[in-house]
Amino acid sequence: MRDDTIRRREFEENAMAYVDSLYNMALRLVFNKEEAEDLVQETYLKAYRFFNTFQKGTNIKAWLFKILRNTFINKYRKTVSTPSESFFEDIESVQASVPYEEETKSGESVDTLEKKYNDLGSLVDDEVKNALDSLPVEYREAILLSDVEELSYKDISEITNVPIGTVKSRLNRGRGLLQKSLLAYAKDRGFIKREK
Amino acid sequence: MTCNEAGKHFHEFVDKELNRSHYLIVKNHVDNCDDCHRRYKFEMDVRALVKTCCIKTTAPSYLREKILKGLNSADMNVPVNDGKETIYQTKAPRMLFSSRSYAIAASILITIAGGIFYYTNYHQADSTAIVDDAVKNHVVAVNDNLVFNEKTSVVDNINKYLGNTINSQLSNSSPFLNAEQVSMKGGMPVKLCGTSSPCILFDKGGNKLSLQVVRKSGSPITNLERARMGHKEFYIGNRRGFNSVLWEEDGVTYCLTSDLNKNEILKFAATLISR
Numbered sequence: 001m002r003d004d005t006i007r008r009r010e011f012e013e014n015a016m017a018y019v020d021s022l023y024n025m026a027l028r029l030v031f032n033k034e035e036a037e038d039l040v041q042e043t044y045l046k047a048y049r050f051f052n053t054f055q056k057g058t059n060i061k062a063w064l065f066k067i068l069r070n071t072f073i074n075k076y077r078k079t080v081s082t083p084s085e086s087f088f089e090d091i092e093s094v095q096a097s098v099p100y101e102e103e104t105k106s107g108e109s110v111d112t113l114e115k116k117y118n119d120l121g122s123l124v125d126d127e128v129k130n131a132l133d134s135l136p137v138e139y140r141e142a143i144l145l146s147d148v149e150e151l152s153y154k155d156i157s158e159i160t161n162v163p164i165g166t167v168k169s170r171l172n173r174g175r176g177l178l179q180k181s182l183l184a185y186a187k188d189r190g191f192i193k194r195e196k
Numbered sequence: 197m198t199c200n201e202a203g204k205h206f207h208e209f210v211d212k213e214l215n216r217s218h219y220l221i222v223k224n225h226v227d228n229c230d231d232c233h234r235r236y237k238f239e240m241d242v243r244a245l246v247k248t249c250c251i252k253t254t255a256p257s258y259l260r261e262k263i264l265k266g267l268n269s270a271d272m273n274v275p276v277n278d279g280k281e282t283i284y285q286t287k288a289p290r291m292l293f294s295s296r297s298y299a300i301a302a303s304i305l306i307t308i309a310g311g312i313f314y315y316t317n318y319h320q321a322d323s324t325a326i327v328d329d330a331v332k333n334h335v336v337a338v339n340d341n342l343v344f345n346e347k348t349s350v351v352d353n354i355n356k357y358l359g360n361t362i363n364s365q366l367s368n369s370s371p372f373l374n375a376e377q378v379s380m381k382g383g384m385p386v387k388l389c390g391t392s393s394p395c396i397l398f399d400k401g402g403n404k405l406s407l408q409v410v411r412k413s414g415s416p417i418t419n420l421e422r423a424r425m426g427h428k429e430f431y432i433g434n435r436r437g438f439n440s441v442l443w444e445e446d447g448v449t450y451c452l453t454s455d456l457n458k459n460e461i462l463k464f465a466a467t468l469i470s471r
Contacts, residue, residue, distance in 0.1 A: 008267065020254045023255035041266055044266065049270060125252065132246065146211060148250045152213065
């Protein structure tokens with residue numbers, strides 16, 4: 001019984017700090033507050049049950065995200081098939097570096113970047129969220145884990161069960177797409193303002 | 197360094213994922229090149245925008261309470277199991293699985309597979325039951341692969357892992373992996389046909405395979421499709437869209453499960469046994 005109390009305390013001290021982080025990710029996965037809450041709760045329950053398999057000294061936040069992700073897949077994408085995903089990865093890695101080189105080669109002028117920067121300032125949260133939510137889920141989760149949670153490529157690769165190279169290409173492509181759609185929102189706003 | 201070269205590693209640079217010397221080279225360029233510096237600022241701004249937008253959302257306060265309540269009810273089940281455990285311990289040395297088998301059983305009640313214990317009690321000698329068990333374990337292990345560690349990413353460790361976790365004798369008879377493109381992803385203890393087995397996961401180009409064993413299986417493999425590859429006989433079963441390949445070696449029945457097609461999984465099984 002005393003062991004249980006220690007275990008419980010240890011779990012709460014280490015894991016409960018990430019409720020907000022997990023909830024945030026859950027919300028960007030299921031787009032629904034109640035379901036996100038359920039998902040987070042289930043994640044914690046599962047993590048608690050499997051707490052003895054957690055290797056002390058490793059990143060508990062990454063571990064929790066992995067459980068969240070697995071729970072999400074079990075719940076919502078039962079029919080997900082791995083072969084099609086690996087096919088998808090192949091295509092992805094071939095094109096991974098394209099958006100970047102395009103950008104550098106075209107040698108974006110000082111003006112556009114300056115303007116881009118100013119435009120972004122006008123975006124509201126909903127627009128940023130919409131831009132994020134419109135990304136394919138693989139890109140979205142990679143960006144959230146990297147930009148918001150600031151996890152390392154290695155942790156992200158462990159969480160999402162793909163090689164580090166794939167994490168990189170997802171981030172590259174995802175960020176390219178995200179920037180594009182953010183700028184599109186920004187442009188729309190500017191346009192509307194000017195018309196008024 | 198040119199802008200193009202810097203651009204290739206731009207995200208890694210911004211994410212601070214380059215090694216130190218490489219990082220300094222790129223940084224030197226970015227600091228001195230107006231275009232790249234602007235781009236760096238832009239990248240940082242987008243990241244900051246996403247971050248600030250996301251962290252504004254916080255979980256509702258009642259969620260924390262709900263979670264803690266959930267943990268309470270999970271705790272309430274523990275003492276019941278504790279009682280059982282002490283009985284087990286006096287009977288037989290089942291220490292190895294005492295807490296874990298409870299954890300597995302509990303997760304199964306709530307989540308997917310359901311019924312490993314059923315099979316530990318009611319398993320038949322029929323080999324289709326092995327396939328049934330193996331597929332269930334496979335699904336749990338792949339989706340619930342909660343073992344999150346480093347040691348498992350090294351291919352050579354399979355023998356050590358098999359030996360340490362389950363039975364030191366097994367390491368002598370366990371297969372060697374010679375397929376280099378395969379990485380070991382982790383493993384968890386499971387029950388296969390009433391005996392305890394490790395369930396070791398492999399990753400082959402994104403496809404997950406799991407290897408489980410039945411020690412001292414005794415009964416020959418029956419009711420399964422037979423296939424020959426080289427000198428070795430394999431048996432193939434199919435459940436719920438997963439293929440399982442079984443083979444025997446030194447009295448141990450190995451069972452490899454995956455959603456790969458029959459040919460590929462057979463080929464993989466063959467690489468596992470060829471030394």
